[in-house]
Amino acid sequence: MASDAKTATSLWSGGGSPYAIGSKKFGMWLFIVSDMLTFTALLVAYTYLRMSTATWPTPFAFSPSIIFSTVMTLVLLSSSLTMVMAVHSMSHGDRGKTVKWILATMVFGSAFVILHMMEWMHLIRDEKVTPFSNPWGEPLFGATFFGITGLHMTHVTIGVIYLGIIAAGVGRGKFTYEDVEVSGLYWHFVDLVWMFVFPLIYLMSVKM
Amino acid sequence: MASHATHVHTPPSGFIRKYVFSLDHKVIGKQYYFLALFSVFLGMFLSVLMRFHMTYPDAKVSWFESLWPVGAPGGVMTPELYLSLMTMHGTIMVFFVLTTAPQAGFGNFFLPIQIGAEDMAFPVLNMLSFWTTFLALLVMCAAFFVEGGAPLGGWTAYAPLSALGESAGPGQGMGMNLWILSIALFCGASLMGAINFIATTIDLRVPGMTLMRMPLTCWAWFVTAILSLLGFAVLLSAGILLLMDRTAGSSFFLPAGLVVNDQILDHRGGSPLLWQHLFWFFGHPEVYIAILPGMGLASNVLSVFARKPIFGYKAMVYAILAIGFLGFVVWGHHMFISGMNPYTSIAFSIMTMAIGVPSAIKTFNWVGTLWGAQIRLTTAMLFALGFVSLFVSGGISGIFLGQPGLDLYLHDTYFVVGHFHMIMGVAAIFGMFSGTFFWFPKMFGRMMNETLGKIHFYLTFIGVYAIFTPMHVLGIVGNPRRYADYKTFEFMGQLLNVHTFMTHAAIFTAVVQVLFVINLFWSMKKGAKAPDNPWEATSLEWSIPSPPPFDNFGGKHLTVQHGPYEYAVPGKEKDHVMQVDPA
Ligand code: HEM
Numbered sequence: 132m133a134s135d136a137k138t139a140t141s142l143w144s145g146g147g148s149p150y151a152i153g154s155k156k157f158g159m160w161l162f163i164v165s166d167m168l169t170f171t172a173l174l175v176a177y178t179y180l181r182m183s184t185a186t187w188p189t190p191f192a193f194s195p196s197i198i199f200s201t202v203m204t205l206v207l208l209s210s211s212l213t214m215v216m217a218v219h220s221m222s223h224g225d226r227g228k229t230v231k232w233i234l235a236t237m238v239f240g241s242a243f244v245i246l247h248m249m250e251w252m253h254l255i256r257d258e259k260v261t262p263f264s265n266p267w268g269e270p271l272f273g274a275t276f277f278g279i280t281g282l283h284m285t286h287v288t289i290g291v292i293y294l295g296i297i298a299a300g301v302g303r304g305k306f307t308y309e310d311v312e313v314s315g316l317y318w319h320f321v322d323l324v325w326m327f328v329f330p331l332i333y334l335m336s337v338k339m
Numbered sequence: 340m341a342s343h344a345t346h347v348h349t350p351p352s353g354f355i356r357k358y359v360f361s362l363d364h365k366v367i368g369k370q371y372y373f374l375a376l377f378s379v380f381l382g383m384f385l386s387v388l389m390r391f392h393m394t395y396p397d398a399k400v401s402w403f404e405s406l407w408p409v410g411a412p413g414g415v416m417t418p419e420l421y422l423s424l425m426t427m428h429g430t431i432m433v434f435f436v437l438t439t440a441p442q443a444g445f446g447n448f449f450l451p452i453q454i455g456a457e458d459m460a461f462p463v464l465n466m467l468s469f470w471t472t473f474l475a476l477l478v479m480c481a482a483f484f485v486e487g488g489a490p491l492g493g494w495t496a497y498a499p500l501s502a503l504g505e506s507a508g509p510g511q512g513m514g515m516n517l518w519i520l521s522i523a524l525f526c527g528a529s530l531m532g533a534i535n536f537i538a539t540t541i542d543l544r545v546p547g548m549t550l551m552r553m554p555l556t557c558w559a560w561f562v563t564a565i566l567s568l569l570g571f572a573v574l575l576s577a578g579i580l581l582l583m584d585r586t587a588g589s590s591f592f593l594p595a596g597l598v599v600n601d602q603i604l605d606h607r608g609g610s611p612l613l614w615q616h617l618f619w620f621f622g623h624p625e626v627y628i629a630i631l632p633g634m635g636l637a638s639n640v641l642s643v644f645a646r647k648p649i650f651g652y653k654a655m656v657y658a659i660l661a662i663g664f665l666g667f668v669v670w671g672h673h674m675f676i677s678g679m680n681p682y683t684s685i686a687f688s689i690m691t692m693a694i695g696v697p698s699a700i701k702t703f704n705w706v707g708t709l710w711g712a713q714i715r716l717t718t719a720m721l722f723a724l725g726f727v728s729l730f731v732s733g734g735i736s737g738i739f740l741g742q743p744g745l746d747l748y749l750h751d752t753y754f755v756v757g758h759f760h761m762i763m764g765v766a767a768i769f770g771m772f773s774g775t776f777f778w779f780p781k782m783f784g785r786m787m788n789e790t791l792g793k794i795h796f797y798l799t800f801i802g803v804y805a806i807f808t809p810m811h812v813l814g815i816v817g818n819p820r821r822y823a824d825y826k827t828f829e830f831m832g833q834l835l836n837v838h839t840f841m842t843h844a845a846i847f848t849a850v851v852q853v854l855f856v857i858n859l860f861w862s863m864k865k866g867a868k869a870p871d872n873p874w875e876a877t878s879l880e881w882s883i884p885s886p887p888p889f890d891n892f893g894g895k896h897l898t899v900q901h902g903p904y905e906y907a908v909p910g911k912e913k914d915h916v917m918q919v920d921p922a
């Protein structure tokens with residue numbers, strides 16, 4: 132059949148990756164799809180609870196809360212930029228530069244986690260916010276806040292460790308371009324999740 | 340091509356690397372199989388205890404007391420113990436048997452071979468996913484031994500019961516925490532497995548193995564993996580929130596004004612319905628995760644032993660895809676009486692009926708495959724036919740349950756128990772039996788005993804219908820589900836005879852399974868040596884030795900020239916054309 136001849140050469144007819152990407156990268160994409168659903172479920176749960184609560188508090192003052200979290204956002208965004216640079220350097224095979232850019236990404240990532248911890252500490256110690264109570268009423272405010280930002284922070288922390296492993300390997304001449312690219316994918320994904328968390332958790336809780 | 344070069348490997352030599360922390364998909368597949376085999380017998384043992392209690396609620400059994408000093412004081416089972424047995428039975432069966440053997444067991448062993456690959460795309464991830472599943476099983480079993488024992492809330496772990504601590508009953512303390520932990524681990528393991536299966540199917544097919552030349556088993560494993568990837572991700576979120584409610588004092592699933600043990604709880608703002616939504620968003624796809632591999636397998640086996648191409652291969656593929664998609668939009672049919680807007684009910688009901696269409700397409704195609712065929716009635720074939728029978732029996736009751744008006748009455752009765760045991764429980768198990776008899780020669784290099792196999796089939800087939808058919812009637816009469824003692828209601832006293840019948844049928848069926856175990860282990864040691872292709876089947880696993888060598892194809896570069904079901908092709912003198920035969 133004529134169509135057989137055609138399929139025999141088509142991308143989907145076997146003998147290689149039809150997406151023209153390595154399996155590792157494809158695997159990371161699949162993980163991202165799955166992890167995106169995990170976060171989506173949390174954000175939907177948050178929306179569901181918030182919509183059904185008439186007295187949901189909006190306690191974050193523009194200054195300092197929103198300014199502080201905006202700085203956190205900028206730090207995280209910068210880390211994505213340095214990650215792009217890392218992948219770019221690796222594409223030219225410049226391992227020394229790649230390691231430096233990954234280290235820069237790790238510094239920004241760690242800075243984000245530290246700032247975030249400071250914010251948590253402030254909320255817990257000074258504002259008395261916990262998963263079961265807060266000074267503004269609805270106890271679920273604290274629960275959703277800590278639950279969602281906590282899971283995100285865990286992802287950033289794991290990402291920093293992951294990048295550390297990649298940097299060490301690249302330095303010793305071990306990992307390939309694909310490995311760096313795949314770690315970059317994860318990193319940008321975690322950054323992207325924050326771009327949903329930030330408006331939904333922070334900007335929608337600005338004190339009017 | 341590059342992806343093939345990345346995992347060239349030589350067989351490991353040490354015992355640990357070869358059999359314990361093996362990276363070989365065939366060993367991992369067997370590990371999953373035996374994990375599920377252990378679990379299915381544990382689960383069956385629990386179910387026999389439950390059935391025994393239904394019929395003889397006051398019986399004093401001394402070893403009950405030795406096993407559960409608190410749960411069975413004086414040897415009499417308390418309702419709490421009954422509920423914990425029920426919870427563990429359901430959980431172990433759904434997660435560690437139905438989700439494990441058909442997909443991770445057979446799938447691991449045969450997906451790479453059927454598409455011509457040397458191994459899965461990520462062998463290390465594969466090993467990790469098995470050992471994570473193993474750990475999850477250990478944690479689940481540990482729930483029996485902690486203070487308070489195993490949890491009571493059923494495999495669905497409905498809030499608010501599951502979100503409260505010990506105050507809600509024995510087993511709702513540490514036991515429930517372990518349950519959630521185990522399920523969270525299981526989610527992680529399934530996720531790793533799903534990524535592996537999808538990447539393998541997409542990337543590792545040999546030249547010529549187009550998607551539309553894959554055996555239907557591969558299609559089923561592939562779509563099941565997609566369902567796992569999406570479903571377990573959401574269950575993980577639900578688990579995280581539930582664990583927070585229990586350990587951090589939050590109230591995601593706990594509304595205000597809840598009174599437990601005459602005390603108003605200090606929680607407010609949450610919603611038990613939220614748990615139901617999150618759980619069933621996973622839960623309905625989960626029932627297809629359990630059954631799809633069985634459907635793929637049954638299609639395969641029917642075609643092989645009918646010596647005919649599967650009727651409507653393309654329709655079968657599209658039906659699997661349609662079921663996979665529709666499976667995500669029908670979860671509300673489990674919540675018709677949970678307080679749902681009637682319009683929403685109608686929407687969910689219509690979607691649920693819609694899923695009957697691809698299910699019916701599959702059934703008609705199975706029948707079409709059998710039509711006018713010269714059937715070879717092997718044990719594998721008998722179990723595949725049993726699968727179709729059970730699937731139809733359970734599917735029909737599903738249509739009843741999918742009507743909100745009827746479900747109002749039937750929900751939480753034995754009718755539902757009958758429905759899902761027929762269609763998910765036993766049908767999937769028949770799929771596994773069929774798979775075992777079909778693939779045993781390839782997995783272990785020997786043949787199973789057909790006579791013993793057939794006796795086992797007929798007795799089991801009669802047994803399961805005897806257990807589960809009366810349940811539909813009980814449900815229609817109004818016998819509630821998840822109840823430990825029916826004597827409290829007068830009208831149900833009259834139903835005791837039916838319960839007694841089902842209990843005896845259950846004990847009978849459980850005993851019959853000994854035949855299977857004997858057959859399995861005896862054949863492993865003493866069965867006749869299996870030829871490469873004992874069933875004269877066409878897919879790739881039958882073109883290599885039984886059992887397959889370490890790298891499956893001995894480094895040969897295959898090309899596939901044929902579809903998977905070329906039996907009795909007009910104009911060909913051979914009765915079947917192997918996929919690797921020259922064009
Ligand atoms: C035509 C197809 C089907 C329809 C219309 C259908 C419909 C339903 C409905 C409406 C319920 C909820 C009953 C209630 O709780 O009141 C239900 C329960 C259930 N179904 Fe199905 N179903 C179908 C196929 C399946 C399949 C293929 C499986 C598994 C392989 C399955 C497994 C289950 C399970 C496990 C439950 C009970 C869950 C629980 O409450 O523990 N169903 N089904």
Ligand SMILES: [Cu+2]
Nearest residue numbers: 623670672673
């Ligand atoms: Cu359902």
